Structure formats: C-alpha cells, structure tokens
Amino acid sequence: MLSSDVAVVGGGPAGAAAAITLARHGRDVVLVDKARFPRDKCCGDGLTAGALRLLEHLGLDPAAIESWQTVSDVVMRSPSGHQAVFPLPRGQGVYAAVARRIDLDSALIDLARSAGVKVLDGHALLGARNDPDRIVLDVDGIGTVQARYAIGADGMWSPLRKAVDAADPGYLGEWHAFRQYFSDVAPSAARDLFVWFEPDLLPGYAWSFPLPGGRANVGFGIQRGGKVARVQEMKKLWPQLLEREHIRAVLGPDAQPEAPHKAWPIPARIDSVSLTARRALFVGDAACATDPMTGEGIGQALLTGVLAARAISLAGVSDDARARGLYESWVAQHLDADHKMSMFLIRALQHRKGARAAVRLASASSWTRRNFARWLFEDYPRGLITTPSRWHAGMFTGVGAYR
Numbered sequence: 001m002l003s004s005d006v007a008v009v010g011g012g013p014a015g016a017a018a019a020i021t022l023a024r025h026g027r028d029v030v031l032v033d034k035a036r037f038p039r040d041k042c043c044g045d046g047l048t049a050g051a052l053r054l055l056e057h058l059g060l061d062p063a064a065i066e067s068w069q070t071v072s073d074v075v076m077r078s079p080s081g082h083q084a085v086f087p088l089p090r091g092q093g094v095y096a097a098v099a100r101r102i103d104l105d106s107a108l109i110d111l112a113r114s115a116g117v118k119v120l121d122g123h124a125l126l127g128a129r130n131d132p133d134r135i136v137l138d139v140d141g142i143g144t145v146q147a148r149y150a151i152g153a154d155g156m157w158s159p160l161r162k163a164v165d166a167a168d169p170g171y172l173g174e175w176h177a178f179r180q181y182f183s184d185v186a187p188s189a190a191r192d193l194f195v196w197f198e199p200d201l202l203p204g205y206a207w208s209f210p211l212p213g214g215r216a217n218v219g220f221g222i223q224r225g226g227k228v229a230r231v232q233e234m235k236k237l238w239p240q241l242l243e244r245e246h247i248r249a250v251l252g253p254d255a256q257p258e259a260p261h262k263a264w265p266i267p268a269r270i271d272s273v274s275l276t277a278r279r280a281l282f283v284g285d286a287a288c289a290t291d292p293m294t295g296e297g298i299g300q301a302l303l304t305g306v307l308a309a310r311a312i313s314l315a316g317v318s319d320d321a322r323a324r325g326l327y328e329s330w331v332a333q334h335l336d337a338d339h340k341m342s343m344f345l346i347r348a349l350q351h352r353k354g355a356r357a358a359v360r361l362a363s364a365s366s367w368t369r370r371n372f373a374r375w376l377f378e379d380y381p382r383g384l385i386t387t388p389s390r391w392h393a394g395m396f397t398g399v400g401a402y403r
C-alpha cells in the first residue's frame, strides 16, 4: 500500500500543475496516469497568453519542447468570406504559441518528477472510496493508494468523479472537436494561426495552428445540439471541409495528413458542475473548465490545478471542509464572470450575421485588431470588463510570457 498527502489522478496540464505546486509547498504527492508518457492528447495544441504565463510560472522551458512555435498573427475569416489579420504585440514576450501535447505534457511530467512528485504512469485508477479522514484509491498494478486528498485531473470522463458518485451519467460535453496533423503545409499555415467561421459550423469553427517543420494542427469543433447535430455527421463533414477552396489555399497543394484524425468531447460548464466531493477536488476537464466560446481548456486546466493545490496547502491535511471552500470560492472568483461572458457572446456567434458582425467590428481599425487579438488569446480574463474587483493598473497592456 502507498500513502501520500495528496494523490493526483491524471497527468495532463491540470494534474501536472497541481502536483508541481503541491510538491513545491512541501507536500508528499503521488501522481497516477493510465497512459505512459510521452502520450498524445487530442487537442488543437494552442496556448493562450493566460496559459503561457502559468507555464512560465511553473518553470516550463519552451526550449525543452521540440514542437514549440510562437505565433505573432491570427488570421480570421467570417462566414461571408471577409478575412482579417489580427496582430499580437511584438517584442514584449509571447502572447500565443502552439506546442504538440505529446511534447508539452511530457515536459510538464518531467517538471513534476524533478519537483519531487512520485509519478506512476501506465497505471489506471480503478476505483475510489471517500473515508472521513482520507481517500482510498484502487490503482491498477499498484493496489491501494491512500491519501488525505485526491485531485481528479483525469479529463472529460473523470473515472475519479464516477468512483465517488459525483458524475452526471448521460453527460457528453458541450463541444465535440476533430483534429489531424498535416505536414508540408504552405508557409503561411506553418507560420500563422487561422480561424475559419464556416456558416455550417456556427457557433463552432475550423482552425489551422502552425507547428515547426512545415506542419500544422488542423481541426474543427462544434457545439452539441448546434447545426451539425451528431458526431457521425462530423466524420462526413471533415473531408468536405478540407476541400473548401479557402482552406485548401491556406494549407497549400502539398499538404499531407500524417495520421487519421482524432476526435474528443470538450466539457464547458464549470458554473454548474460539482467541483468537489468530500476529499476529492476536480480540476481541468474533470471540472468542465474549458471556455464555452472557444473550447480552449489548457489555461483553465493549469489554473484550476494550481488553485486546488493552493487550497489544500493552505487548509492543511485535516481541514477538508476549508480546502473545499477555498477552492470553490477561488474558482468562482477566477472563472465565473469569464464563463458568463463567453456564454453571452456565443449567442451572437450562433448566427451568420452575428459572426460576420463580430469579425468586421473586431477588424474595424488597427486599434481594435490589436486589442481583439489580446482579448481572444486571454491576455487578460475574458470577463474582466464586468468585474471591477479584478481591475488593476496596466490590465490591458501587460507584457506577454517568456520575456
């Protein structure tokens, strides 16, 4: 039997951020993941300014990641075909980047190991039981792991959430997204980040995110219950999307798919899901923390991981009620207003006219173009404007990460 202060289930960005933070606060941490690292994760691989600042804070060195690509320009196309370029600030650090998850997550796990976390990859959580003063986990190939707290960082289907009876049985996520890697893409696709608001995907969108070596991560996401009603229809739509003239023109004539596409759901309802279950705290996708407007969740996974770790450190091993209270209130403070803002804006993006107006408005002048890009890439919180408690001097002019 293994014992620790905290057992983290899942070693994606949420679990790694929680484990690193706890270890640096002097806690004894075990992290289990059913996969062996390096492992792939179906994702667009896009990193917002918010995610980048947290990665920097955790000590991640971009030089350790082979597929790291900094992004300076975002190109957006409205449903009517109006295309606009949104520049991110130059010479003040990084505001957007792309890094393959197989590399990023593995580098984060290495950081966790060097912070003193006992990483047990290749071992799945099979079951869990909340006792009054501890949580007891059953881990494949290890046996019993007991800890004062467990952090559920085990993704969309969170087996920990199911094991402690905190899951919603029919839940399938708010979004569903496809992703495929391409090589030999045209120079602009290997350099810039493209977002296409296709009329039949709204409020979803298609993307091409650049990677080093003439590669790109290409994909599309739809909202469940939207225009493309079923995941089966997404499969049919994928080759058709790739044939659309403006998408082909960006990818270029030599672009080659590297492997079959992958698809995965995206959970985005942090305002209505339970964040804790006695001695279990849920973070990242297991807390449905992604942005309901864009489906981005790496920054939110890192943030909730850090917040859960700080709450546990501050409350100590015996006061689990305090740990839960701190974590729930910090998540509300950091993410509720942003979630509401995204839910409000997504109503406009549902309609062709709304999406067209949004791209036109955002590209009206060089000032709106610059500021829209910063807002979109979470240089500051999405709902900052509605929460005076978060206002501070220089909030719209902050430097990027890794300056």
Ligand SMILES: Cc1cc2nc3c(=O)[nH]c(=O)nc-3n(C[C@H](O)[C@H](O)[C@H](O)COP(=O)(O)OP(=O)(O)OC[C@H]3O[C@@H](n4cnc5c(N)ncnc54)[C@H](O)[C@@H]3O)c2cc1C
Binding pocket: 009, 010, 011, 012, 013, 014, 015, 032, 033, 034, 035, 041, 042, 043, 044, 045, 046, 047, 048, 051, 123, 124, 125, 126, 153, 154, 155, 156, 159, 177, 178, 179, 219, 263, 264, 265, 266, 283, 284, 285, 286, 290, 295, 296, 297, 298, 299, 301
């Ligand atoms: C197609 C697509 C594109 C996306 N694009 C972007 C993007 O460009 N930018 C962005 O910010 N977000 C994007 N997202 C969202 C992002 O991928 C997630 O929000 C993010 O991965 C959440 O991180 P996490 O650590 O919570 O969970 P995950 O990264 O899913 O990690 C969960 C971990 O738990 C482990 N696990 C699962 N079951 C068990 C078990 N029984 N026992 C032990 N371990 C277990 C898994 O192996 C995995 O390592 C995208 C999502 C999809 C589907």
